[in-house]
Amino acid sequence: MAERPGSQAGLRRRNLALVMRAVADHGEVSRAAVAAEVGLTRATVSTLVDELLATGLLVELGTQRPGTVGRPGTALALNDTGPAGLGAEVGVDHLAAVAVDLRGTVRARARVEADNRGRPAPEVLRELAALVAEVRQEARAAGLGPAGLTLAVPGLVGRDRQVVMRAPNLGWEDVDAAGWFERSGGGGLAASPVPVTVENEANLGALAELWLGGHEGVTDFVHVSAEIGIGAALVVDGRLFRGARGFAGELGHVPVHPTGPRCSCGARGCLEQYAGEEAVLRAAGIAPERPDALKALQAAAAQEDPAALKALAAAGAAFGIALSGAVNLLDPQAVVLGGTLAALAPWLRSAVERELGRRVTDRQWRADAVRVSRLGREGVLLGAAYSVVRAVLDDPQALRPR
Template sequence: MSEGNARDSRAGKDTVRRHNLSLVLRTVHDAGEATRAGVAARVGLTRAAVSSLADQLLRDGFLTESGKAFSGQAGRPGTVLKVARTGPAGLGVEINVDYVSVCVVDLAGTGRVRLTEYVDNSAPAPGDVLARAARIAARAVASAQEQDLRPVGAALALPGLVSGGVVRQAPNLGWHRVDAEGLFAAALTDVRPDLRTLPVGSDNEANLAALAELWFGGMGGVRSFLYVSGEIGVGGALVVDGALLPGAHGFAGEIGHVVVDPAGPECRCGARGCLEQYAGQLALLRAAGIEEAAGPAAPGASVSGAGASGATAAGAVGAGPVGTGELERRVRAGDARAVAAVGEAGRVLGLVLSGAVNLFDPEAVVLGGVYRGLLPWLAPPADGELGGRAVSGMWAAGGDRLRAASPSADAARGAAGRVARDVLADPLAYGTAKRS
């Protein structure tokens, strides 16, 4: 065998082993727990091959083993393999108009750290906002390390058009061509020099929230759905057969800027009559009469916890958790103006959603952000529009196709989950040799 052929042979064997390590790790992850024999039966490899692969994953800290599992067949019981709750982890950082939320998940996808600060991010310079996010992220990493977790990558969830690490346009933040990944990485290095090599990625916040819903939200087998997030802006993402549909340039899903009325109010994007001018948080608060007392959430107001989400902070009534909490309180109390505001937002939302349903035919439409808590009042008028406009005739009012997002799934967790999924896809890249 020539030197070139020998080198190709070694490369082929290395590639196959790399693939099989991922296959075994993902199989245990998806099953929750499994024996070596169980994994071998699922993936079609020999028991000896699976044992060798599992031993490497155990040595590198991706798997743990404990107990005995009895299969009911002859032979010795096998030890149970589980994805490790220590070691490699994902760091997710969501930056929105009125808050920063940071999440750390382990390889099983469990939220282990959550830090959230409510603050107006539209006023400071982008670098200052990203520096604040880096400081919060550094605290989250320290908390994770106390639990023997090792974040191996960070992913930013950002509102607006995101491509190649750059926020091309985020109208509600006032950002244009901001190198978010570069600025965040530099700021994180300033706070934690030991994290200077931590890879940083980014994506649109609705995309990552949709992935969180797919991975952690309990979709009950639904793998094609439209996700719509009601924040200061209105974002959207489409998942088709379990995969995100990014569009030609990664900008698919900007449903908040679908025009409802060309002569409507001016939007920050420069157009008129965009959906978010009728159904975004600020529009809802204004229509409900809450804007009169509005102001940003108390600067620096924060919450923390292992897996907390949707927490509230003290501060002035307005956009953010306080304003939306007051809106929910008024709607639940039957306040006529608040109920009418949410109902009209639901009608306009249903009008726009009907076009998306006719275009993409999703199994479900999932409403997140402020829409989640308001769904009982949003759904009837939205269903009315959808039922009358969905050409398939398959949209039934009061059915389960229009549903609330899970409280355990948001953009920060989706961002952290994407990093964890990268580890599952190629554990060899994050193993002991990689750290040495």
């Protein structure tokens, strides 16, 4: 119950957000329906709607069908030529950028393959900024005004969401990525600055699943992906669960067989030793260094190569054991296999489900609570861009005038 005391201005701000979210949730909706949903008077809602129309966040779609009491209403919708969210991704083997409109539709995208391991961070960021500038220009040409930029990185991000503290697979340590964009004016920021935020890719993958994954009514889940390490993130009550210091979701170092092989973290028998990309590739007889290693694994599994099938089943069992502990502790509604795991799910899933079925204490737990992401590897980038949109929906008044 620790809340800041309410004020009239705070109240108005929250009510603007309520109206915005009601429209976002319905797609198209009348003022009267919004008023009924948020529990405010129609007069109050009309004033709020007028403000949101004036700032270009909402549009009126023309007169709705008659039949309702009072004057005929017009349907409200999110403006698809209003503010946009920019997302950019620093992957180990690629760079990408995307622009999404308020409705979450992708309006521009750009991508280059690049081996970013050990490359100087400014060089990587310069190349990324060129992609951002490209999608930004395309979005602008479509009438959209970018409201912010979120960078997805495979590493630990500071509390300020500005600095990449550690990204071992890139070789980054204390890289002020947001500051770099702001100082250099890259990505079109020189001409018109927008707020830049940095976020861990596993977190963004999980948020994308929450916002855009099509899991209706699922607000509590464990999202697991595996690129180099194992990236997991917890969504609780519709929000990212970060933990006391921001380190929550380290599923990769949950002990699976406590006396097992030594892990890079120093401990023994962590999940990563059984289900990390490198471990699985080696078990399948595929050299992890191959640039197409994951595709080769998928192809081998599709051709029912025994080593590949065995390696994936073993990884699935290890995931299942670690996830059983997570489910028993956290009682989520679902477990989502995302990122690269989505493509491997056909060969992982039954082992994951079997272990969960055996080990989860909750009698109501169902094997179909294991879900496979439809977003797959796209999730991270979409989550980055949509996080900007989400911030606008959550607090429309904070949107900087453009």
